[in-house]
Amino acid sequence: QIESGDRGTLTDVGQRACGGDEARLCAAEGGREFVEDKLQRKARLFIDQSRHAANATLRSLSYVVRNLSGLQGRKTMVLLSEGFLMDDARSNLPALAGQASRAGVTIYCLDARGTAARAGVSPAADPTVPGGGLSGVGDTSDEALDILAAETGGITIRRRDDFRREFTDIGSDTSTYYVVAYTPQNPALDG
Numbered sequence: 001q002i003e004s005g006d007r008g009t010l011t012d013v014g015q016r017a018c019g020g021d022e023a024r025l026c027a028a029e030g031g032r033e034f035v036e037d038k039l040q041r042k043a044r045l046f047i048d049q050s051r052h053a054a055n056a057t058l059r060s061l062s063y064v065v066r067n068l069s070g071l072q073g074r075k076t077m078v079l080l081s082e083g084f085l086m087d088d089a090r091s092n093l094p095a096l097a098g099q100a101s102r103a104g105v106t107i108y109c110l111d112a113r114g115t116a117a118r119a120g121v122s123p124a125a126d127p128t129v130p131g132g133g134l135s136g137v138g139d140t141s142d143e144a145l146d147i148l149a150a151e152t153g154g155i156t157i158r159r160r161d162d163f164r165r166e167f168t169d170i171g172s173d174t175s176t177y178y179v180v181a182y183t184p185q186n187p188a189l190d191g
Contacts, residue, residue, distance in 0.1 A: 002043035010036055050085035054144075057084050058092055061107075061148075062099065069103035076154075076174050078167075080110045083142050093144060097151030108154040108170045109145035114161040 001009040014036040018026035026035055061079070068075045077100070086093075100107055142158075149156040155173060157166050 002039055003047040010039060013039055047085070047087075051088055054084040054086075054089045057081070058089055058096060062096055065096070065100045065103050065105050068105050069099075073104060074174075074177070075103070075105045076170070077105050077107045078110060078170060079107055079145070079148065080112050081145060082112045084144050086143050089144055093147045094151065097148055100148075100152045105152060106154045106174065107148045107152045108173070109149045109156040110163075110166055111142070111145065111156065111158040115159050 002013065014032050017035050017039070018032045026032060029035055029038075061077075064077065068077070097107075142156075145156045148154070155170075157169065160166055
């Protein structure tokens, strides 16, 4: 939200970073305007890095799906991820999911954050410090995993740290499926 120019969010975060016990530290850093400028730079850097990572992830997934398409039968792909930035990827995800479906690839997504970070939110974090925690407000990173799994017939597993159980669930899900077939009465196959 800060990167997209939301002054309200920037002001709110700046006030929290410079309020209460932190007021003296904020003043030593150059005041709230300096802190807000630092927040804007950090937001731009975070979004740029997230875009790059999302595009690299989509290219990698497309490459794997393309190579799996040459194999006969159903294929299962397990994607272990914390999710990725949806802004640029939103239009590419349905195409990737369609490519996977046509290739017979079912994508199962495991949220790598497990139970440790519900939505990537760190309640007592300092937003001005690198790695100091991000707000979960407006976070759409989960959406990408949901789209890939749902559109290919897989599932997304979240808030669990037991990989043995997660892979058992995926194995159970892949062993139960059905095939629907239709043979038309008209042998001409004219549409």
